[in-house]
């Protein structure tokens with residue numbers, strides 16, 4: 001009987017894992033189980049181009065579907081089906097309908113879901129952006145002149161705020177405790193991004209959080225009998241900001257509930273070793289946003305990397321490691337992928353490479369970070385070593401140049417030894 | 421022969437392809453993509469990587 005690898009999660013991580021399993025020589029069964037109805041699709045446009053102009057639902061889906069490698073043609077897809085539980089000792093997963101599937105190898109690729117702002121108030125009229133349906137539903141409400149409050153100033157919050165302004169909405173960005181994209185970009189560039197957002201018409205409210213969602217009357221009411229909808233937010237200092245549309249962009253939670261009861265470290269995603277093998281489990285690997293793996297480039301311990309490049313980067317390491325384990329051959333060398341990300345705000349592209357977050361020093365390498373739209377580059381250092389670089393509105397060859405500098409700065413010798 | 425086609429109406433000059441397959445894709449000093457229209461079989465793996473990492477799926481391979 002053919003052996004079987006089950007991939008839980010049918011987004012980019014699941015697809016790239018399946019393709020890389022084939023590339024690693026696995027020619028036996030691959031079953032990908034995903035709770036969304038659609039085949040894997042691309043999420044970045046959901047807060048950008050697609051949110052601005054989705055077209056019909058069919059056109060929107062067609063514009064974001066991921067092309068699949070030819071080698072993926074014989075993969076079995078179980079879409080619209082959640083994995084409810086796993087028994088790693090018995091090597092089975094249970095699907096939402098109760099069906100049990102046995103596996104030889106398992107790939108964890110169930111990603112993240114948006115966190116919600118944990119304060120009282122009506123549920124209706126509040127939006128998050130993770131799935132295609134989220135973006136389509138939100139687009140319908142972003143009418144010209146609509147008052148929009150965006151809660152949270154990470155990538156998705158800033159992008160959604162910019163898109164809403166471009167659609168003619170009046171947008172307030174409640175930043176939260178950090179400034180715009182401060183965690184990945186650092187304070188210097190974050191301050192510049194705030195100035196830029198303001199120049200383009202976003203009303204930024206720094207250092208404020210939402211303590212309550214205001215209630216308003218919903219004309220006609222909702223299917224569940226409620227007549228209340230969210231009509232704005234109350235801030236910690238008591239200010240009320242009225243709104244027609246509220247967007248929550250306050251981070252995300254890893255979808256790990258189905259793995260509970262197996263003795264794994266699920267404190268933040270799934271803890272993995274340097275080859276993306278799940279620690280404490282046999283023949284299980286993780287890919288994409290959910291994988292927490294050692295960051296050997298900065299030597300700052302294991303962390304999750306929530307960027308678009310991560311599913312492909314991690315799948316390339318995880319798949320050969322899983323196949324080697326199943327075939328009893330030697331495990332491949334653990335790799336240290338160089339993280340990279342981009343974001344587009346009002347057509348200004350900010351691109352980053354490496355791990356800017358744990359920097360203890362940030363230098364301006366060129367341009368003026370207070371005017372990110374005119375071109376700027378920053379270097380991020382830890383203990384004197386360049387660990388990351390971010391460019392804003394610079395041509396791609398500049399980005400490649402700084403990327404080379406980060407690559408050349410290498411991996412610290414002690415963390416090479418310390419790899420799990 | 422393997423032919424490469426980049427849909428210029430999609431390409432956003434992200435430059436990710438030039439990282440994955442530097443022998444095939446380059447960003448010139450204006451930040452615009454230049455690429456080889458045909459590639460040998462030996463470079464196909466690299467090209468597949470480049471196709472994977474292009475954020476707008478602009479690269480097409482015919483063989």
Ligand SMILES: Cc1cc2nc3c(=O)[nH]c(=O)nc-3n(C[C@H](O)[C@H](O)[C@H](O)COP(=O)(O)OP(=O)(O)OC[C@H]3O[C@@H](n4cnc5c(N)ncnc54)[C@H](O)[C@@H]3O)c2cc1C
Nearest residue numbers: 009011012013035043044082083110111112288289307308
């Ligand atoms: C709006 C938005 C904009 C973004 N923009 C950028 C950008 O500009 N640049 C950038 O670098 N990155 C961006 N990202 C991040 C990037 O899209 C993610 O890093 C990427 O989607 C991660 O893929 P993944 O497959 O690991 O996880 P996910 O895409 O979260 O996929 C996980 C899949 O598993 C499914 N699932 C969950 N639980 C179960 C279960 N129990 N059973 C079955 N299936 C399950 C989920 O429904 C989902 O389909 C953006 C993300 C979003 C949401």
Ligand code: SF4
Nearest residue numbers: 431432434435437474
């Ligand atoms: S990665 Fe895609 S968008 Fe970027 S330069 Fe290459 S083809 Fe163009």
